[in-house]
Amino acid sequence: MAEPRRRADARRNRDKLVAAAGAVVAESGAGASLEEIARRAGVGSATLHRHFSSRAELLEAVLRDRVQALCDQAEELLTAGSAGAxxxxxxxxxxAHAATARGLGPALTGYDSEFSPHKMIRTAAGRLLARAREEGSVNPNATVDDVLQLANGISLTTESLPDPATRAADLLALAVDGLLLPSGRESGPDVR
Structure with missing residues (x-):
């Protein structure tokens, strides 16, 4: 009976480490202190190293969770009333994710993994953009590359600012006015 509880405890510790790492990376960047991550997770350094053999492995887990959440959200939004919104x-x-990722991508350069966050994000964006095109609420000339390069540019521009997510949202709101056609603007949310 003790074995299943230990597994559940181990899963909880791993989840706490990934959540703490996400918060610390958003504040301090990908070079954040592993000791600070363990402290915020409420575990010891040995527990962190038992779950993640390297910094890159921990950072990949953070990025994987964040990207999966974005893809899950995109899937849910495919049934929203307004495709443009x-x-x-x-x-x-x-x-907001990219502005607070603070170097996660570059920190994983050269790390050998099957994980492909760019492919996942590109697929999710493509599906949302296709639906907005069908609805007629987005500029028909906009491509997936355009949309993702726009998001990336805004994120890179704001990631070193004191409140990068808020500033990124403000800039995106300006850009969306040029992306959506008039019918999409009327029903679109305030993305700020």
Missing amino acids: ALATWLGDVV
Whole structure:
């Protein structure tokens, strides 16, 4: 009976470590202190190292969780009333994620993994953009690359600012006005 509880405890500790790492990375960047991550998770350094053999493995887990959450949200938004508003909402979350990722991508350069966050994000964006095109609420010339490069540019511009997610949302709101066609603007949310 003690074995299943230990597994549940181990899963909880791992989840706490990933959540704490996400928060610390958002504040301090990918080079954040592993000791600070363990402290915020309420576990010891040995527990952190038992779950993650390297910094890159921990950072990948953070990025994997964040990207999966964005993809799950995109899936839910595919049934939203307004496809243009759904795309704008999702892009707001993408720029907030990217603005607070603070070097996660570059920190994983060269790390050998099957995980492909760019492919996942591109697929999710493509589905939302296709639906907005069908609805006629988005500029028909906008491509997935355009949309993701726009989000990336906004994120890179704001990631070193004191409140990067808020500033990114403000800039995205300006950009969305140029992305959505008039019918999409009327029903679109305020992404700020």
